[in-house]
Amino acid sequence: MAEADRRKWDARYASGNFLIEEGAPSAILVRHMGAARRGRAMDVAAGMGRNALYLARHGFAVDALDISPVGLAHLERAAAAAGLADRVRTVVVDLEVHAPGKAIYDLVIMANYLERRLIPRLAAALCPGGLLLIDTFLDDPASRAVAMNPAHLLKPGELGAFFGDDFEILEERAYPRVCMDGSERLKQAFAVRRRP
Numbered sequence: 044m045a046e047a048d049r050r051k052w053d054a055r056y057a058s059g060n061f062l063i064e065e066g067a068p069s070a071i072l073v074r075h076m077g078a079a080r081r082g083r084a085m086d087v088a089a090g091m092g093r094n095a096l097y098l099a100r101h102g103f104a105v106d107a108l109d110i111s112p113v114g115l116a117h118l119e120r121a122a123a124a125a126g127l128a129d130r131v132r133t134v135v136v137d138l139e140v141h142a143p144g145k146a147i148y149d150l151v152i153m154a155n156y157l158e159r160r161l162i163p164r165l166a167a168a169l170c171p172g173g174l175l176l177i178d179t180f181l182d183d184p185a186s187r188a189v190a191m192n193p194a195h196l197l198k199p200g201e202l203g204a205f206f207g208d209d210f211e212i213l214e215e216r217a218y219p220r221v222c223m224d225g226s227e228r229l230k231q232a233f234a235v236r237r238r239p
């Protein structure tokens with residue numbers, strides 16, 4: 044399964060015209076950047092690394108993880124061109140099995156990717172006071188958009204159940220988004236902080 048994903052995403056990124064959200068950073072990341080403590084960050088399923096670059100520009104040392112070496116090579120070139128190569132480390136991993144370590148990140152972002160078994164590992168990877176931002180697709184039976192794998196769609200309210208009393212939910216909201224194929228889908232923006 045992961046190998047098939049790698050081939051699919053490598054081919055998309057190799058085509059050179061697969062720019063998610065026009066290459067702009069995720070809105071949830073922009074919203075929370077002002078209050079985010081600088082330090083170490085992880086961009087989960089980074090792809091071509093629009094969020095990793097934004098984090099590096101804002102002073103973070105970023106680990107950008109993805110299964111696609113082609114996507115991460117784009118990020119390495121962009122980071123070098125922007126003079127940010129020393130703040131971005133790319134790591135080719137299979138996130139279905141990867142464990143990122145414990146209490147090492149001040150900020151973690153996962154955008155447009157969902158692997159439920161990874162979420163507790165992302166929570167554990169946060170330092171006290173660290174921020175986890177998730178922005179991905181919601182199950183939306185009313186949508187007439189092209190069907191997505193239901194395993195990759197969140198149920199409304201689902202994310203909160205992953206986090207116990209050690210965490211404070213800062214934001215949880217659904218919003219419509221026009222996707223690259225022109226269809227409109229509901230997305231979920233979710234921000235949680237590990238209590239200091």
Ligand SMILES: C[S@@+](CC[C@H](N)C(=O)[O-])C[C@H]1O[C@@H](n2cnc3c(N)ncnc32)[C@H](O)[C@@H]1O
Nearest residue numbers: 048052063088089090109110111137138154155
């Ligand atoms: C829709 S893209 C999102 C990219 C980026 N987060 C963004 O929003 O711009 C999904 C990403 O998940 C990565 N991916 C898919 N399966 C994966 C796996 N098993 N392990 C690591 N990355 C994976 C793909 O290579 C792809 O870059």
